[in-house]
Amino acid sequence: MCYTSVMFSDCRILLLCLPWTATALTFTTVCELDRPDEPTSLSSLSFVSNGVYWSSTDWKPALHEIVLRQDADGKPDGLKITRLCALEGAKDVEGIAYDPLRGTFWAADEVYSKVSEHDPKTGRRLGELKLPSIFGKSRRTYGFESLCIRPDGLEMWLANEEALSCDGPVSTPEHGTTVRLARFTRTGRDDDWKDAGQWAYATDSIGGGAPLNACRSGLSSLCVLEDGTLLALEREYSFKPLPALRCRIYAIDRSQATDIAARESLAPGTLPFTPVAKTLLYDTNTGLSMYEGLAPGPIASDGSRLFYLISDGDKMMSKKLLVLRLSK
Numbered sequence: 001m002c003y004t005s006v007m008f009s010d011c012r013i014l015l016l017c018l019p020w021t022a023t024a025l026t027f028t029t030v031c032e033l034d035r036p037d038e039p040t041s042l043s044s045l046s047f048v049s050n051g052v053y054w055s056s057t058d059w060k061p062a063l064h065e066i067v068l069r070q071d072a073d074g075k076p077d078g079l080k081i082t083r084l085c086a087l088e089g090a091k092d093v094e095g096i097a098y099d100p101l102r103g104t105f106w107a108a109d110e111v112y113s114k115v116s117e118h119d120p121k122t123g124r125r126l127g128e129l130k131l132p133s134i135f136g137k138s139r140r141t142y143g144f145e146s147l148c149i150r151p152d153g154l155e156m157w158l159a160n161e162e163a164l165s166c167d168g169p170v171s172t173p174e175h176g177t178t179v180r181l182a183r184f185t186r187t188g189r190d191d192d193w194k195d196a197g198q199w200a201y202a203t204d205s206i207g208g209g210a211p212l213n214a215c216r217s218g219l220s221s222l223c224v225l226e227d228g229t230l231l232a233l234e235r236e237y238s239f240k241p242l243p244a245l246r247c248r249i250y251a252i253d254r255s256q257a258t259d260i261a262a263r264e265s266l267a268p269g270t271l272p273f274t275p276v277a278k279t280l281l282y283d284t285n286t287g288l289s290m291y292e293g294l295a296p297g298p299i300a301s302d303g304s305r306l307f308y309l310i311s312d313g314d315k316m317m318s319k320k321l322l323v324l325r326l327s328k
Contacts (some may be wrong), residue, residue, distance in 0.1 A: 004235060006071070007160070009026065013232075014027065014181075016041050017109045024051055024069045025251055025281055025326060025327070025328060026255040026281065026326070026327045026328075027249045027281050027282035027307075027324050027325070027326055028282075028324065028325050028327070029122075029284065029322070029323075029324060029325075030075060030113075030306065030323040030325050031075070031076075031323050032077065032289075032320050032321070032322050032323070033077070033320065033321045033323070034076070034319060034320060034321075035079060035081065035310075035311070035313070035320060035321050036081055036319065037313075037318045038081075038311075039057050039062070039064060039081065039083065039315045040055060040057070040312075040314050040315075040319070041057045041058050041059060041312055041313065042055045042056070042064065042223065042292070042293065042310050042311070042312060042313060043054050043055075043056060043058040043093065043094045043095070043145075043292045043293065043312060044064075044093070044094065044095045044096045044147070044292065044293040044310075045139045045293030045294060045295040045308060045309070045310040046096050046097050046098045046113070046293075046295055047098065047146070047150050047151075047295045047296055047297075048065075048098050050074075050215050050298060051067060051068045051069075051070050051074075051076075052065065052066070052068075052131040052140050053065070053066040053068070053295055053308070054066070054069055054096060054105060054120070055081075055260070055293060055310055056087070056093045056095075056096045056107065057093075058092050058093055058094055058110075059091075059092055060086075060129065061086065061087040061088045061090040061092070061107070061109075062083055062084075062085065062087060063082055063083075063084045063085050063086075063087060063089070063096070063105070063118070063120060063123060064081050064082065064083050064084060064124070065081070065082045065309070066080070066238050067079065067080045067082070068107060068308075069079075072301075073298070073300040073301060073306075074168075074297045074298035074300060074306045075105070075306065075323065076308075076321070076323060078117075079172060079321060082118060084121070084123075085119075085120070085121065085123035086123045087107055087118055087123045087125075087149055088118065088122075088123050088124050088125040089116065089125045089235065090107055090109050090112075090116070090125075090179050090216065091109055091110075091111040091112055092109060092110045092111040092112075093107045093108065093109055093110075094108055094109075094110045094143075094144060094145045094146075094161075094292070095107070095108035095124075095144060095145055095146050095147030095148075095158075095221065095222075095246065096108070096147060097147045097148050097149040097156065098149065099117070099149055099153060100149070100152070100153045101153035102117075102148060102153075102189060102191040103189075104117050104119060104120060104126060105117070105118055106118075106120060106129065106149070106156070106290070107147075107191070108142065108144035108147040109143070109144065109157060110138075110142075110143040110144050110145065110161075111140075111143070113131075113135055113136060113138045113143050113144060114128060114129075114131070115128065115131065115144065115147065115158060116125050116128045116129070117129075118146070121215040121230075129156075129184070129193055130192070130193070131138070131158075131159075131182075132182065132195060132198070132261065132293075132302065134164065134166070134180070135160065135164070135180075135182075136262070137164040137167075138160055138161070138164055138165075139162065139164065139165055139168045141200045142160065142161045142162035142163070142218065143160050144158065144159075144160055145159065145161035145218065145219060145220055145221070145292075146158065146159040146219055146220065146221050146222040146232065146233075147222065148221075148222045148223050148224050148230075149224070150224045150225070150226070150228070151225070151226050152226070153186075153189070153232065154185060154186055154187065154188075155183065155184070155185050155196075155224060155228075156177075156183070156184040156185075157180050157181060157182070157183055157184075157222045157224055157230060157289070158181075158222075159179055159180065159182065159201065159219050159232070160179045160180060160224055161179065161218040161219055161220065161315055162177040162179060162203075162216070162219075163177045163179060163266070164180065164266075164314070165226055166264060166265045166266075166267065167179075167180070167266040167267055168266055168268060169264060170216075170218075171203060171204075171205060171206050171216060171217035171218060172205065172206060172210065173205055173207075173208070173210050173238075174205060175205050176202050176203040176204050176205045176217055177202075177217065178200050178203075178266050178275065179200070179201050179203065179205050179217060179218070179219050180199070180200065180201070180266075181199045181200075181201050181222075181230075181254075181276065182193075182195075182197075182198050182287070183196040183197050183198070184196055191262060194244075195261065195319075196274060197204055197259045197261055198259060198260050198261040199254050199257045199258070199259065199260065199275070200258065200260050200266055200273055200274075200275040200276065201203045201232070201275060201278075203217050203218055203219060203234055203275050204217055204234065204236065204248070205217060206236060206238045207236060207238055207240070207246065208238030208240035208241075209238060209239040209240065209241065210238055210239070210245065211239060211294065214237075215236075215237050215238040215239065216235075216236065216237050216251055217234070217235075217236045217237075217238075218235065219232055219233070219234050220234060220235040220291070220292050220293075220296075221233035221292060221293050221294040222232045223294045223295055223296060223298060223300035223307075230252065231249075231294060231296075232252065232294075233247075233291065233292070233294040233306070233309065234248060234250070235247070235290065235291065235292065236248075236270055237290070242284060243269055245285070245286045245288065245289060245290050245291075246283070246284070246285050246286060246289075247282070247283070247284050247285075247286045247291055247309070247322070248280060248281030248282060248283045249279055249280070249281040249283070249324075250278035250281060251278060251279040252276045252277065252278045252279075253276060253277045253278075253279075253283055254276040254277075255278070256274060256277065257274050257276040257277070258273040258274045258275075260273050273321070275295045286311075286322070287316050287318065288316065288318045289317065289318040289320040289322070290311055290312045290313075290314070290317045291309040291310065291312075291320075291322060292310065292311070292312045293309065293310040294307065294308070294309050295307070295308050296308075297323075300325075302327075303328070304325050304327040304328075305325070305326045305327060305328075306323055306324065306325055306326075307321075307323070307324045307325075307326060308321060308323055308324075309321070309322040309324070
């Protein structure tokens with residue numbers, strides 16, 4: 001297994017890399033744009049169509065549309081954010097995923113430990129994902145944070161931010177935390193999502209000081225591409241010595257990992273298991289920008305691809321959109 005420690009005031013982007021070779025992938029920074037002061041607390045980002053993305057505010061959940069002004073290769077030089085609707089029956093939405101087959105979206109609620117489907121015009125709740133019962137053991141404020149759907153609409157990934165209460169400790173400067181990556185599949189638009197396995201993901205430890213347990217290192221966002229490549233954004237916040245945020249990208253390989261769907265605990269001392277492997281691809285400090293959402297952009301003429309990260313922008317945090325380029 002190959003992974004590197006990371007800091008929390010950062011964000012880490014993790015790649016669950018199936019068909020691509022990790023050593024052949026390179027992330028580079030393209031630019032960082034200011035976004036409007038409102039709304040704050042944007043906790044997710046989901047691709048809808050070229051230049052159009054959806055995001056959600058976490059507390060007082062609402063759906064927002066982000067429209068990017070782009071050049072021929074998709075590089076943005078501005079954006080507009082429009083509020084579309086409030087989300088019925090939601091409390092703290094940390095991840096959303098556009099459903100390309102139904103034209104709806106799914107929302108992962110950290111407080112209620114539920115994933116529900118919503119109408120993007122009204123916010124009305126249309127249904128709920130049947131979840132493995134183990135996710136009922138989510139810790140408060142460390143529950144569902146990541147949700148994505150493959151562009152063909154046949155695969156969904158979900159993950160908690162830090163370990164379930166049965167799966168071991170939360171992150172510290174001495175060790176990371178172990179979360180569950182849950183996969184769901186379906187065969188068509190009108191089919192229900194079915195469980196398709198779970199894999200353990202070990203985050204980096206907190207890379208700086210963590211006074212009063214105020215700092216964290218957890219999984220913040222997932223993004224699955226057309227070929228099955230899964231990207232993940234891992235964020236970190238710590239003191240070095242001042243408060244700092246950081247962003248890292250990893251390539252993840254689950255080919256040798258244990259399917260832990262039947263495991264009731266991943267805590268130290270229980271039956272051994274092999275987590276997914278990860279290889280560091282990108283690492284940068286992000287100042288006061290706490291990036292929580294990750295989504296793919298267009299493929300450029302040279303074959304590279306842009307990716308966008310949206311910052312939370314809550315309280316004193318910066319309101320930004322970070323643009324990265326992934327090249328082979």
